[in-house]
Amino acid sequence: MTIVVSIPDARKTQWWIEQLQPLLPGWTIRSIDDPGDPLEVAYAVVWRPATGAFLPFPNLKAIVSLGAGIDHVLADRRLPRQVPIIRTVGTDLTQRMREYVALHVLRHHRDMPTIAANQRERMWKPLVQPPATQRRVGVMGLGNLGGMAAATLAALGFETLGWSRTKHRIEGVATYAGDDELDAFLGRCEILVCLLPLTPATTGILDAGLFARLPRGASLINAGRGPHLNDDDLLAALESGQLSHATLDVFHIEPLPAEHPFWSHPRITVTPHIASLIDPATGSRIVAANIERFEATGTVDDLADTERGY
Amino acid sequence: MTIVVSIPDARKTQWWIEQLQPLLPGWTIRSIDDPGDPLEVAYAVVWRPATGAFLPFPNLKAIVSLGAGIDHVLADRRLPRQVPIIRTVGTDLTQRMREYVALHVLRHHRDMPTIAANQRERMWKPLVQPPATQRRVGVMGLGNLGGMAAATLAALGFETLGWSRTKHRIEGVATYAGDDELDAFLGRCEILVCLLPLTPATTGILDAGLFARLPRGASLINAGRGPHLNDDDLLAALESGQLSHATLDVFHIEPLPAEHPFWSHPRITVTPHIASLIDPATGSRIVAANIERFEATGTVDDLADTERGY
Numbered sequence: 001m002t003i004v005v006s007i008p009d010a011r012k013t014q015w016w017i018e019q020l021q022p023l024l025p026g027w028t029i030r031s032i033d034d035p036g037d038p039l040e041v042a043y044a045v046v047w048r049p050a051t052g053a054f055l056p057f058p059n060l061k062a063i064v065s066l067g068a069g070i071d072h073v074l075a076d077r078r079l080p081r082q083v084p085i086i087r088t089v090g091t092d093l094t095q096r097m098r099e100y101v102a103l104h105v106l107r108h109h110r111d112m113p114t115i116a117a118n119q120r121e122r123m124w125k126p127l128v129q130p131p132a133t134q135r136r137v138g139v140m141g142l143g144n145l146g147g148m149a150a151a152t153l154a155a156l157g158f159e160t161l162g163w164s165r166t167k168h169r170i171e172g173v174a175t176y177a178g179d180d181e182l183d184a185f186l187g188r189c190e191i192l193v194c195l196l197p198l199t200p201a202t203t204g205i206l207d208a209g210l211f212a213r214l215p216r217g218a219s220l221i222n223a224g225r226g227p228h229l230n231d232d233d234l235l236a237a238l239e240s241g242q243l244s245h246a247t248l249d250v251f252h253i254e255p256l257p258a259e260h261p262f263w264s265h266p267r268i269t270v271t272p273h274i275a276s277l278i279d280p281a282t283g284s285r286i287v288a289a290n291i292e293r294f295e296a297t298g299t300v301d302d303l304a305d306t307e308r309g310y
Numbered sequence: 311m312t313i314v315v316s317i318p319d320a321r322k323t324q325w326w327i328e329q330l331q332p333l334l335p336g337w338t339i340r341s342i343d344d345p346g347d348p349l350e351v352a353y354a355v356v357w358r359p360a361t362g363a364f365l366p367f368p369n370l371k372a373i374v375s376l377g378a379g380i381d382h383v384l385a386d387r388r389l390p391r392q393v394p395i396i397r398t399v400g401t402d403l404t405q406r407m408r409e410y411v412a413l414h415v416l417r418h419h420r421d422m423p424t425i426a427a428n429q430r431e432r433m434w435k436p437l438v439q440p441p442a443t444q445r446r447v448g449v450m451g452l453g454n455l456g457g458m459a460a461a462t463l464a465a466l467g468f469e470t471l472g473w474s475r476t477k478h479r480i481e482g483v484a485t486y487a488g489d490d491e492l493d494a495f496l497g498r499c500e501i502l503v504c505l506l507p508l509t510p511a512t513t514g515i516l517d518a519g520l521f522a523r524l525p526r527g528a529s530l531i532n533a534g535r536g537p538h539l540n541d542d543d544l545l546a547a548l549e550s551g552q553l554s555h556a557t558l559d560v561f562h563i564e565p566l567p568a569e570h571p572f573w574s575h576p577r578i579t580v581t582p583h584i585a586s587l588i589d590p591a592t593g594s595r596i597v598a599a600n601i602e603r604f605e606a607t608g609t610v611d612d613l614a615d616t617e618r619g620y
Contacts, residue, residue: 053399066588095467103420108411115581116426120571124565124582128589131405155465156412157405255434263432271425272434279438 003291006046006053007034007066014047016066019284024291043291052078062086062294062304064287066278068093068145070304071198071225086294088278090286094148097276098225101149101193102156102267104247108133108191108219109158113245138189141196142168142175143223143310145276149195161185186213186294191221197310198225208233209241219245221260223275226251231262238267248265249275313601314385316342316356316363317376326355329594334601353601354404360387372396372604374597376588378403378455380614381508381535396604397612400596403586404458410533410585411449411459411503412466414557418501420446421467423555423579426436442467448499451534452478452485453620455586466556471495496523503532506618508535521552529555533585536561540573548577
């Protein structure tokens with residue numbers, strides 16, 4: 001039986017094959033471009049698979065997404081809808097995400113962009129910020145990543161709020177749920193962190209209407225997906241002063257095109273989709289364990305709900 | 311009885327007087343420049359007092375330092391040595407310091423200086439860092455501020471080490487003590503945070519000899535005092551590659567002179583002594599409580615050891 005690996009970068013595909021093979025000795029691991037007998041292919045380990053990539057494999061038991069999100073798999077309009085999708089979430093991924101969120105929330109909270117600009121001008125200007133205990137930070141999306149990020153912010157002392165589609169309980173976090181409680185949540189967020197899954201309901205959610213419901217001068221951190229954000233609405237909100245700063249890790253087109261206005265905007269921080277990465281060394285152990293568990297039991301903890309879209 | 315306030319900035323002196331007066335209704339609070347009857351002065355609340363500032367007040371019961379450090383008081387060579395010094399440490403001060411340390415350690419760990427430089431070049435270059443669980447961070451100085459900072463780093467997932475003159479125990483932190491254990495500590499620190507008190511023994515401690523004992527490419531965060539650091543040795547260590555980056559909040563001369571090479575160094579981040587500030591609103595409650603407690607009992611928890619120097 002065969003496991004195929006499909007990643008846009010051929011070198012990374014090779015890395016993953018090399019990492020997975022010793023962990024799954026009973027399996028043949030191959031590139032999706034050279035799969036051998038297609039009837040033998042039982043699993044596909046993928047990041048951004050091509051449209052129709054799975055059609056040659058009628059005996060596919062599950063697709064393994066190399067990340068917490070499955071939007072990059074569901075984007076395939078010829079996806080065989082009955083095939084389960086396994087998300088890859090591990091301590092490594094959640095650890096990196098909580099680092100990113102803590103770093104950038106603290107950076108906004110302590111106004112490091114202004115301090116860095118002052119350094120370039122050789123300007124000594126002590127800016128006093130309230131302590132985190134007097135700063136309200138909201139996290140949208142309270143799955144594995146968002147829940148851990150919110151708990152981390154609360155532990156750092158922030159007054160932390162969380163919003164999600166369905167109600168979650170997180171120690172030290174005031175949680176809100178659903179459309180009915182969205183306004184109450186947004187009205188209190190001085191710093192808003194987006195860690196939502198990308199679904200038809202959340203596409204474009206970070207738009208002028210949402211920004212207008214935040215306190216004036218709020219800031220935004222998007223570590224969800226590029227299409228959560230309406231780029232033009234963000235530029236307008238920064239221009240008007242409704243938003244003070246944005247830190248963006250994800251974009252509609254990645255790599256972010258060189259001519260995009262975000263690169264040189266003084267109140268936008270661009271990071272190159274590095275909030276949370278799965279590296280082959282740690283990620284392959286999670287992938288291998290999930291495949292073995294799925295073979296043995298027909299399910300895993302991190303099975304996606306393809307109807308819901310995450 | 312009178313309490314005098316001495317701060318180099320006259321406007322801040324006035325703020326503190328206004329904050330303290332309603333909290334200490336039985337006292338007359340005045341500027342040190344207009345103290346009234348000097349025999350009535352029982353307490354002096356000070357930041358960087360002038361040399362000989364306390365000589366006119368023979369009935370002084372205690373000096374209150376508006377900060378955790380007392381080096382700025384001991385710097386007065388005409389200081390009446392028998393007068394106790396009360397340090398001002400509160401949840402506000404420790405909260406701000408742990409934010410600063412978390413922010414800048416995460417910033418070094420995730421190499422934000424390089425990512426920011428890449429943004430200026432419109433360069434999309436995903437840099438993968440190990441998770442914090444594989445990053446060793448050391449904190450020198452484990453008093454109220456350093457201890458809380460080390461605990462915060464451990465909670466964020468860092469492999470955290472701590473060093474101090476005498477042995478401390480902190481949950482999740484590998485602690486080292488004294489000269490005998492300094493080499494073992496330094497040899498493991500990929501990121502070194504200095505939160506030592508400034509004493510004759512720690513003046514100039516951050517020098518070429520210390521840098522050479524860190525792993526090659528380590529980085530430094532100094533939120534202690536400017537004189538902990540040998541400026542020329544830092545520049546040489548950055549030049550040679552022994553150190554990769556330094557973030558400095560404190561300097562030999564503050565404000566940092568406009569012509570100082572630190573301002574424009576690509577691998578030095580300058581912050582204008584903002585790691586942890588006491589603001590009058592929260593700090594005045596701590597100062598007032600300490601004065602009342604000292605009046606009632608003759609001591610307080612945060613009494614400095616003037617022999618030891620902190």
